[in-house]
Amino acid sequence: MKMLVVMGRGGTGKTSFTALMTKYLIERGETPLLLVDSDPDQNLGEMVGVDLYEQGKKTISDLLIETFLEEGGTLVGVPPSERIESRIWAYGMYEGDDFDFIAVGTKWIEGCYCLPDAALKGALETLTKSYRYVLVDSPAGLEHLNRRITSKVDDIFDIIDPSKKSFDHVKRAYRVAKEVKIEFQNFYVIGGYRFPEGLETQVRKILPFKFLGQISYDEKVEEYVLLGKSLLELPSDTPAYLSVKRIMENAGYA
Numbered sequence: 001m002k003m004l005v006v007m008g009r010g011g012t013g014k015t016s017f018t019a020l021m022t023k024y025l026i027e028r029g030e031t032p033l034l035l036v037d038s039d040p041d042q043n044l045g046e047m048v049g050v051d052l053y054e055q056g057k058k059t060i061s062d063l064l065i066e067t068f069l070e071e072g073g074t075l076v077g078v079p080p081s082e083r084i085e086s087r088i089w090a091y092g093m094y095e096g097d098d099f100d101f102i103a104v105g106t107k108w109i110e111g112c113y114c115l116p117d118a119a120l121k122g123a124l125e126t127l128t129k130s131y132r133y134v135l136v137d138s139p140a141g142l143e144h145l146n147r148r149i150t151s152k153v154d155d156i157f158d159i160i161d162p163s164k165k166s167f168d169h170v171k172r173a174y175r176v177a178k179e180v181k182i183e184f185q186n187f188y189v190i191g192g193y194r195f196p197e198g199l200e201t202q203v204r205k206i207l208p209f210k211f212l213g214q215i216s217y218d219e220k221v222e223e224y225v226l227l228g229k230s231l232l233e234l235p236s237d238t239p240a241y242l243s244v245k246r247i248m249e250n251a252g253y254a
């Protein structure tokens, strides 16, 4: 199992990149995939054509609250991580042909509950083992890193827009990930769709991370997002998809 995490400032294109990366891995037959939406805004579902609630599923937050706060001491003897794991499989997991999908949800992000956090971490460690790739779409801030719900990651993709803030974000993200002791193999930087061509040389000078390329601006992506259509259905010759393909190849997924 390989875990890929997408990060970046607000609106840089994290969620659409996660969706297009999904499309790429599906087309290469690199399944089964697990998609994890860890953004409380929950946009990833729509971009890959999944409506969790319509499917009668719940978010991980809801399940954690039900299991540990509302029910309290039932199921004595079953370790917390096993308890939540079986709940996730039964009530939180959307199972599709090419990928499965879970969403962390809102409420959880706000508090800090040590037992459920630890339980979730344990559950995710076992649950993710059945997949070839686990793709995580992150919220814009960096606070989520502190929860350390996953501590072993293969690749981090940080998407930047052309702003100093974005450059600072990358450095901070790298530092925080190190500080909270998330182990990762690669820390990659990607130019978002608003990133002008040619700025790449500058990025390479300023940032000590591997720059994988940039995501092309694509009217079709805008259109699909506006209509709530799945980006998995984008034609394979659209600029954004082709650019993501190149990015993935540069990261060694060829």
Ligand SMILES: Nc1ncnc2c1ncn2[C@@H]1O[C@H](COP(=O)(O)OP(=O)(O)OP(=O)(O)O)[C@@H](O)[C@H]1O
Binding pocket: 008, 009, 010, 011, 012, 013, 014, 015, 016, 017, 039, 041, 043, 139, 140, 193, 215, 216, 217, 218, 219, 221, 222, 225, 226, 240
């Ligand atoms: N390649 C692209 N070409 C044109 N527009 C794009 C492209 N990618 C994303 N967009 C537009 O930018 C908006 C933000 O993209 P996206 O939701 O992927 O960013 P995000 O980083 O996940 O945002 P947030 O921080 O809110 O989660 C989308 O609504 C879409 O309209």
Ligand SMILES: [Mg+2]
Binding pocket: 014, 015, 016, 039, 043, 137, 138
């Ligand atoms: Mg997003």
